[in-house]
Amino acid sequence: MTLRGTLSRTAVACLGAAALAAGLGLAGGPAHAETDPGTRAGTDRIGPERGLPGWKLKDTGSESRLRGLSAVGRDTAWASGSGGTVLRTTDGGRSWQDVSPPGTEALEFRDIEALGRRSAVILSIGPGEDSRIYRTDDAGATWTETFRNDHPDAFYDCVTFFAGGRDGLALSDPVDGRFRILSTSDGGRSWKVLPDDGMPPAQQGDAAFAASGQCLVSAGRSDAWFATGGGATARVLHSADRGRTWTAAESGIPAGDPARGVFALAFRDARHGLAVGGDFQPGNPSPDAAARTGDGGASWTDARKPPPEYRSGVAWLPHSRTAALAVGPTGSDVTFDGGRTWHGFDSGSYDTVDCTADLGCWAAGEQGRVARLE
Numbered sequence: 527m528t529l530r531g532t533l534s535r536t537a538v539a540c541l542g543a544a545a546l547a548a549g550l551g552l553a554g555g556p557a558h559a560e561t562d563p564g565t566r567a568g569t570d571r572i573g574p575e576r577g578l579p580g581w582k583l584k585d586t587g588s589e590s591r592l593r594g595l596s597a598v599g600r601d602t603a604w605a606s607g608s609g610g611t612v613l614r615t616t617d618g619g620r621s622w623q624d625v626s627p628p629g630t631e632a633l634e635f636r637d638i639e640a641l642g643r644r645s646a647v648i649l650s651i652g653p654g655e656d657s658r659i660y661r662t663d664d665a666g667a668t669w670t671e672t673f674r675n676d677h678p679d680a681f682y683d684c685v686t687f688f689a690g691g692r693d694g695l696a697l698s699d700p701v702d703g704r705f706r707i708l709s710t711s712d713g714g715r716s717w718k719v720l721p722d723d724g725m726p727p728a729q730q731g732d733a734a735f736a737a738s739g740q741c742l743v744s745a746g747r748s749d750a751w752f753a754t755g756g757g758a759t760a761r762v763l764h765s766a767d768r769g770r771t772w773t774a775a776e777s778g779i780p781a782g783d784p785a786r787g788v789f790a791l792a793f794r795d796a797r798h799g800l801a802v803g804g805d806f807q808p809g810n811p812s813p814d815a816a817a818r819t820g821d822g823g824a825s826w827t828d829a830r831k832p833p834p835e836y837r838s839g840v841a842w843l844p845h846s847r848t849a850a851l852a853v854g855p856t857g858s859d860v861t862f863d864g865g866r867t868w869h870g871f872d873s874g875s876y877d878t879v880d881c882t883a884d885l886g887c888w889a890a891g892e893q894g895r896v897a898r899l900e
Contacts, residue, residue, distance in 0.1 A: 581858065581872050581889060581897035584619030588894030594648065594739045595878045595896075596640035600886030605896055606635035606648050614666055616643070619888075619898055625666025633658065637684050637739030639714075641691040647672075647714040649685040649696060651736045657682035659696065661714045673708065673717040680706055683734040684742035686750060687714075688768065695769045697742040697752050700728035705752070707769045724771030729757030731784060737806065738839040738878035740790035749796045751823050753777070755787015755803065762788060762801060764823040777826045778817045779803050785810070788817075790878075792850065794842040797822045800865045802852045804836035812836040816852070818865035831867040833859040839878040844885055851899075853879045853889050 586592075586605070592613070594606030605613045610630030613622045633650035640646045644665040650658045657675035659682075662668060673696075675682060680698040687694035692713050698706035704725040708717045733756040734741040742752040748768050754761045760781035763772045779801060781787045789803040799819045804812025816832035819825060837854035848864040853876040859868040876891040887899035 580899070581874060581876075582900045583874075583895065583897045584615070584622075586613055586619075586622045586894040586896050588613060588622070588624070590894055591877070591892045592890035592894060592896060593636045593737060593877045594638040595880045595888060595890040596638045596646065596739075597880040597882045597886050597888045598640050598643055599882050599884050600898070602640075602643055603880075603886070603888050603896075604638050604640050604646050605890045606638040607890075608634055610635065610650075612638065612646075612648060612666060613896075619896060622896075623666065625662070627660055627669040630660075632656075634736075636736040639685055639687050639694070639739075641687065641713060645691075645713070647685060647687070647694070649682060649739075651681065651683060653681050654678050657698070659685065659714060659717065670715075672715055677701060677706075681733075682708070683736040684739055684752070685714075686742045686744045688744050688750070689747050693747070693768055695742060695744070695750055697734055699733045703727055705732070705734070705754075705763070705772075709769055720769055724765075726763070726772060726774045729754075729759070729761075732757040732761075733784075735787065735789045735803075735806070735838075737789045740792065740839055740878065741788075743791045743793055745793040745796050749793070749822070751791050751793060751799065753788035753791050753801060753803070755781050755789070756784045757787075758782055760787035760803065762791065762799075762819075762823045762826065766822075773824070775824055775826060777801050778828045779815055780805075780813065786812075789836075789838045790840045790852075792840045792842050793823075794847070798847075798864070799823055800840050800842070800850055800852075800861075801826065802833065802837040802840045802854075804854075806836055806838070808855070810836075816865060816868060829861075829865055829868060831869075833857075833868045834870065839876065839889070841879045841881045841887065843887065844881050844883050851879050851881070851887060851889075853877065853891075855891070858889070 590607040590611040592605040592607035637649040659673040660669040685696040696708035744750040793799040804815030816829040817826040837852040843849040858872040876889040881887040
């Protein structure tokens with residue numbers, strides 16, 4: 527990338543963030559930030575219909591709940607979900623190819639990680655052999671099963687890959703009192719369970735939430751984090767050595783119930799991260815369900831103004847140090863101050879969100895819903 531190209535991309539990103547802020551009525555300050563155009567307009571396309579930034583729905587032709595999402599760019603994205611469903615678009619969502627692995631209709635593909643335009647890894651969740659991993663290198667025309675869980679107490683939730691796409695991790699709920707980590711060094715073609723002597727003990731009731739494919743995330747070539755809930759406190763655990771050893775920190779997000787905790791993480795580098803969550807049971811309050819860190823997850827600070835309800839997905843806007851999106855079944859929110867304050871801008875239902883370097887931000891959720899920020 528030339529200096530000119532870098533400056534151009536940065537300028538476009540700054541203009542995009544500024545336009546998003548102005549379009550959502552946030553550039554004028556807090557007095558404008560209290561409105562929720564999505565609720566007011568009663569539509570999921572409030573941005574594009576009014577000439578402002580917002581989610582624009584794309585017709586996938588699917589009724590599956592799509593909790594897995596991996597964007598390659600503004601044109602190309604992968605989504606996965608219930609009924610063994612895997613979808614792919616290469617034209618910005620105008621058309622979608624069903625590239626689901628054959629014979630997997632009973633599986634729940636809760637996480638997908640694109641390793642290129644034609645390569646991807648998918649994770650199915652569940653107890654015992656329901657937890658599996660598949661890889662494709664031909665855009666989903668064929669899939670190879672590369673891992674099938676054989677431990678009855680393991681339940682895999684999320685998968686992530688470090689920069690470069692060869693080294694990756696998958697996370698299971700606790701086995702024998704400790705979270706279990708699966709590791710690959712060949713792009714997901716083979717996997718091995720890591721020793722657990724570097725993993726702190728789990729709390730009673732501890733689990734990870736397979737709600738958006740974002741309970742386990744990474745940054746750079748060696749740092750990874752995973753989020754917990756269900757126990758007495760909602761924690762974030764960090765590894766600086768590709769999953770060999772971990773340290774735990776309390777997130778500040780309320781837990782103490784099987785349905786409450788941290789559901790999604792996003793790190794823009796090895797130090798700056800966001801956490802969102804709450805109580806996923808419909809109608810239950812989710813106070814203080816967002817936090818931020820500036821020290822790699824060693825400590826967390828509650829958002830001054832969190833999203834008003836449970837959120838299951840979060841992503842940084844590309845080329846921005848302070849802007850990010852959060853989504854959940856009751857709406858979407860944006861922050862322009864690094865997670866200190868969040869402002870609603872859409873009332874549509876989404877479970878997960880992902881953004882790419884060319885300003886391609888996508889969201890996916892129930893009944894085959896996929897949208898792009900436009």
